[in-house]
Amino acid sequence: MIFNFKLLEYSLSSLWRRKEKNIALIIVYALVIATLGSVLLLTHALKIEAVTTLTAAPEIVVQRTQGGRHELIPVTYAETIEGFPGVGKVIPRVWGYYYDSLVKANLTLIGIEGYQEQLELLEGHFPQSPDECVIGSGVAAAFGPQIGDLLVLEDSSKRRSEFRVTGVFHAASNLLTNDLVVLQEAALREFFAMPDGLATDLTVQVYNSREISTIAKKIAYFLPDSRPITREELLHTYDSLFNWRSGMMLAVFASALMAFLILAWDRATGISAEEKREIGILKALGWETSHVLGAKLREALLISLTAFIAGLLLAWLHVFVLGAPLLVPLLKGWSVLFPTFDLPRVVDLYQLTVLACVTILPYLACTLIPAWKAASSDPDDVMRG
Amino acid sequence: MNADIHNGGPLIRIDEVSKIYHHDKPDEVRALQNISLELFPGEVVALTGPSGSGKSTLLSLIGCMARPTSGTIYLQERRISRLPEAFLARIRRESFGFVFQQYHLLRDVSVLDNLMFPLYPAALPFMVMRERALALLEKFTLSNKQKTKVRQLSGGEQQRVALARALMADPPIIIADEPTAHLDAELSSELLGILTELHAEGRTIIIASHDPVVYRSPLISRRIALRHGKLVDENQAAGAEQ
Numbered sequence: 081m082i083f084n085f086k087l088l089e090y091s092l093s094s095l096w097r098r099k100e101k102n103i104a105l106i107i108v109y110a111l112v113i114a115t116l117g118s119v120l121l122l123t124h125a126l127k128i129e130a131v132t133t134l135t136a137a138p139e140i141v142v143q144r145t146q147g148g149r150h151e152l153i154p155v156t157y158a159e160t161i162e163g164f165p166g167v168g169k170v171i172p173r174v175w176g177y178y179y180d181s182l183v184k185a186n187l188t189l190i191g192i193e194g195y196q197e198q199l200e201l202l203e204g205h206f207p208q209s210p211d212e213c214v215i216g217s218g219v220a221a222a223f224g225p226q227i228g229d230l231l232v233l234e235d236s237s238k239r240r241s242e243f244r245v246t247g248v249f250h251a252a253s254n255l256l257t258n259d260l261v262v263l264q265e266a267a268l269r270e271f272f273a274m275p276d277g278l279a280t281d282l283t284v285q286v287y288n289s290r291e292i293s294t295i296a297k298k299i300a301y302f303l304p305d306s307r308p309i310t311r312e313e314l315l316h317t318y319d320s321l322f323n324w325r326s327g328m329m330l331a332v333f334a335s336a337l338m339a340f341l342i343l344a345w346d347r348a349t350g351i352s353a354e355e356k357r358e359i360g361i362l363k364a365l366g367w368e369t370s371h372v373l374g375a376k377l378r379e380a381l382l383i384s385l386t387a388f389i390a391g392l393l394l395a396w397l398h399v400f401v402l403g404a405p406l407l408v409p410l411l412k413g414w415s416v417l418f419p420t421f422d423l424p425r426v427v428d429l430y431q432l433t434v435l436a437c438v439t440i441l442p443y444l445a446c447t448l449i450p451a452w453k454a455a456s457s458d459p460d461d462v463m464r465g
Numbered sequence: 466m467n468a469d470i471h472n473g474g475p476l477i478r479i480d481e482v483s484k485i486y487h488h489d490k491p492d493e494v495r496a497l498q499n500i501s502l503e504l505f506p507g508e509v510v511a512l513t514g515p516s517g518s519g520k521s522t523l524l525s526l527i528g529c530m531a532r533p534t535s536g537t538i539y540l541q542e543r544r545i546s547r548l549p550e551a552f553l554a555r556i557r558r559e560s561f562g563f564v565f566q567q568y569h570l571l572r573d574v575s576v577l578d579n580l581m582f583p584l585y586p587a588a589l590p591f592m593v594m595r596e597r598a599l600a601l602l603e604k605f606t607l608s609n610k611q612k613t614k615v616r617q618l619s620g621g622e623q624q625r626v627a628l629a630r631a632l633m634a635d636p637p638i639i640i641a642d643e644p645t646a647h648l649d650a651e652l653s654s655e656l657l658g659i660l661t662e663l664h665a666e667g668r669t670i671i672i673a674s675h676d677p678v679v680y681r682s683p684l685i686s687r688r689i690a691l692r693h694g695k696l697v698d699e700n701q702a703a704g705a706e707q
Contacts, residue, residue, distance in 0.1 A: 086585040361571065365558070366554055366558020368554040
């Protein structure tokens, strides 16, 4: 029966006869799948982005706190930490945030020292003088300058500083470099009026990953005003952040799922009198229950697979081509912090399988169960209604 | 024809059959009560009686489209009334051709496709089905309507399509429920002509009708009268009809 093409022909003809209803059904179904798919694609892309970012992060970052606030850390702390067994390089980093009210985006300004090994240039060269800078692709897109152009920034006293762009970043993670402006350390200290001998934080290289937490405890013990943050803790923070975002997304996901279930329920309970009568006629003509179910299964598969593929394509376009404009309001805080950037175009097959199971299987069940109820009754009963 | 019906015994035997709709509910309807009768190969039987007498229900039971509430139905001495659905479907497909009072054609489907539906489960080659359908359309002078949708046909044409569809699987038994209900005198006469031809081919024909044009036709070899779901004496029934 599987290869009975006449049953497939019947299914196609049946779908065509109710084309207005079926096209409307496919549109609604595809939109629900597009919503569900957008949520899954976006949250997965964000998680991948976060994981990629952390791969390049140092084992420990040491900050200094005073009165619960983050303060600049003395560079001399680096020498103390380097003295601990198992510790490799300790690099003072100089960086800060710069908010541009015109483009409504926060940029991260960093000194090249301490970062050069993590960053890879797409084009150009790293700054070789205090008036040169390298920018992330998001900065280039938001502010417009390309290699050779000037990037103009205002410091806290409204003094304009001009930097010649000498390179644009390429990094495994767009999130890592997208909002970066890299300057020479001296230029950055001048821009942020940061005194010599102090840094924003220290990065600590640990040879043996199993010793990271021990070394972090040692740092906290010997330098009581410091706050060591391990990569594990960063991962946990990112995970919480994206899980929280996912939680917001879950609301959208749940709403879309609810819409789908209503659609499916309507389908399950709403087999029309015309469809029932048709099933009764086919039974009276000698069709077996399995023939009717085979034909209805083909119809349901054609509708659900068409809607699934169309919905996924819409979701892919929405998230990866258009930048998820319908979901961005839920990520508003995040989008203000960073200029927009391209999400990694990664699709998780497991999630797609789950999405297919959540949307296709219930629809098939909701189509087949009422058809089975009608088809397993005596034709006389079905035709009498 | 599909079934071998030459064994001298009854083709169909109905033994103490009752049919109750909505059993044990306030709207219970006793459509048939303890009916027993035998139908023989080659007969043309007319089931007569007023509306609601149980004619259509009896046809449904004979044609395996419904199951009796009690009693037994035999087809060529095989008990069929309690068979599983798949077997009943096969019997309907191979042994019976139905002509319904309301025709029960798929109105938005072409005449040709309507004719081929009974053969879809058999998965015959398309050309075989098509040739058989075209031959029947020619026989019923509907060749020029093969691509026309059923809803565009007249009542008489729909009746002929329904009859052609009933013959697609070449069944030995034709069951017709009020076949002239929507036809004028001329079309009724034409239909009886077709039924006569089918009888001449050796088919058994069972017709439910309260149309005198049908049950007084010379084609009819036996009349079975029903009143309130029970068999009644034919003379008594004839008297009541007059």
